[in-house]
Amino acid sequence: MKTIPPAARAYIGCALLAAGACVLPALRPGAPWGTIALLAALYALCELPARCPLLGRALGGSVPLGTGSFFPVLLAAALLLPPAAAALAAVPGSLLARVEEPPAAPRRAWRAAATALAVWAAAHAAGALGGPAALGNGRDAPDLPYALLPAGAAALALCLVLTVLDGGIRATVEGLPPRTAWRGLLGRALAPHLVHGLAGLMMGVLWRSGHGPVAGLFVLLPMYISCWVFAQYHRERAAHQATIRALVQAVDLKDRYTRGHSERVGHASVLIARELGMPEDRLDVVRFAGILHDVGKLGVPTRVLRKDGPLTPEERRVIELHPEYGHEIVRGIGFLDEARDAILHHHERMDGSGYPYGLSGERIPEFARMVAVADAFDAMTSNRSYSRARPVPVAVAELERCAGTHFDPRMVDALVRALDRHGWRPAVTADETAVPPGGNVPRAREASVPSPPRPSTPPSSSAPSPSSSAPSGERA
Numbered sequence: 001m002k003t004i005p006p007a008a009r010a011y012i013g014c015a016l017l018a019a020g021a022c023v024l025p026a027l028r029p030g031a032p033w034g035t036i037a038l039l040a041a042l043y044a045l046c047e048l049p050a051r052c053p054l055l056g057r058a059l060g061g062s063v064p065l066g067t068g069s070f071f072p073v074l075l076a077a078a079l080l081l082p083p084a085a086a087a088l089a090a091v092p093g094s095l096l097a098r099v100e101e102p103p104a105a106p107r108r109a110w111r112a113a114a115t116a117l118a119v120w121a122a123a124h125a126a127g128a129l130g131g132p133a134a135l136g137n138g139r140d141a142p143d144l145p146y147a148l149l150p151a152g153a154a155a156l157a158l159c160l161v162l163t164v165l166d167g168g169i170r171a172t173v174e175g176l177p178p179r180t181a182w183r184g185l186l187g188r189a190l191a192p193h194l195v196h197g198l199a200g201l202m203m204g205v206l207w208r209s210g211h212g213p214v215a216g217l218f219v220l221l222p223m224y225i226s227c228w229v230f231a232q233y234h235r236e237r238a239a240h241q242a243t244i245r246a247l248v249q250a251v252d253l254k255d256r257y258t259r260g261h262s263e264r265v266g267h268a269s270v271l272i273a274r275e276l277g278m279p280e281d282r283l284d285v286v287r288f289a290g291i292l293h294d295v296g297k298l299g300v301p302t303r304v305l306r307k308d309g310p311l312t313p314e315e316r317r318v319i320e321l322h323p324e325y326g327h328e329i330v331r332g333i334g335f336l337d338e339a340r341d342a343i344l345h346h347h348e349r350m351d352g353s354g355y356p357y358g359l360s361g362e363r364i365p366e367f368a369r370m371v372a373v374a375d376a377f378d379a380m381t382s383n384r385s386y387s388r389a390r391p392v393p394v395a396v397a398e399l400e401r402c403a404g405t406h407f408d409p410r411m412v413d414a415l416v417r418a419l420d421r422h423g424w425r426p427a428v429t430a431d432e433t434a435v436p437p438g439g440n441v442p443r444a445r446e447a448s449v450p451s452p453p454r455p456s457t458p459p460s461s462s463a464p465s466p467s468s469s470a471p472s473g474e475r476a
Helices: 006-027 033-051 053-058 067-080 083-096 104-128 148-174 178-182 185-208 213-254 261-275 280-291 295-299 313-319 322-329 340-345 366-380 392-402 409-422
Strands: none
Touching: 006 083, 006 104, 006 148, 033 067, 033 083, 033 213, 067 083, 067 104, 067 148, 067 185, 067 213, 083 104, 104 148, 148 178, 148 185, 185 213, 213 261, 213 280, 213 295, 261 280, 261 366, 261 409, 280 340, 280 366, 295 322, 322 340, 340 366, 366 392, 366 409, 392 409
């Protein structure tokens, strides 16, 4: 997010005003400043290592990432303090938290506002169920198992408020429809927040015990270990991304005429998967499959890939080997196991006329059917040395014409709906010297473009069978 859309600015401004109203009562005389200061300092201290290069190097680059790692401190504050005071304790740490992308100041302000509002709601939920009293005090034992109820209510309130706010910021920043913006957020966040709620309850009980606040700090040790494991996961994910980038760059260097094609196919594949309601945790596999669908071109002679004129039957047979080459290239990369089938079968056709194995219908893997539609669409809407880009409505009409014979109709319909909603703004490919008239192409249904005469072969990005002529989108 290099620039913030006006709607997002207004949204962040409203969140800041609401957070200020929630925190303001804590500034009045009589607030429990000792507990507020201790919890605020503890939370800020937990967030600080992620911004400290020295500590990061000392821990091998694995430091906790983000506010969620230390929600037990915030939930303990929600159980120990009044709502306004608990919200205030969350602000310093939120402002110190690490920011991955610019602009940093608005992102920190948004995080502080959202966290303060969520902790304020959590404290209200816990207070309504008698949370502070259930923790016990000194020699008074905690009211267990009843104390689980206010702790669970606090964790649930925190999760709900953050989910609502995060979905709202996604909708305003990315222009997503509400259903898409909030889809999957609550399901992914609920279980971790409930676990953090139990840790926060334990911390609150020990804080109120005869041993004092120092005893509550022992809860943070296992939580910090879990944060370290989470950071390790992020490092592994970054390594995966680097592997993908290296493979794509190798393909782009070899086949300069399709530079940027892989990323666009990955993006279009995700649009299709998301439109079909695929869970968010599966979208990475779809994206990897789309991005790496042509990685097998590394095994095709460069002179064939860069040939400007028509391909001979022998050259086409060589290009038709690239799905199998791609399958072999990624065979030993564990995290790409599920993407391999799409790489191998993205040139199969619904009527069985594709390659390499002539699969038909439902026998073609679902991811491969998604990638096939995305691949053909981008091939038709991109300029190549041997063909000019078609307008989006023309490409869509061609996909619809071939639905059922070459492409899965369900995947075509999903792409059309996604284009109607989001439009299509691909980057210019390496061999393009001019942008089509009007700049970026319009949305799929925005312009009324007369349909061209139907070609004798479908506009697939696949290399055709020897008995057919080459499509106008892309050779392979």
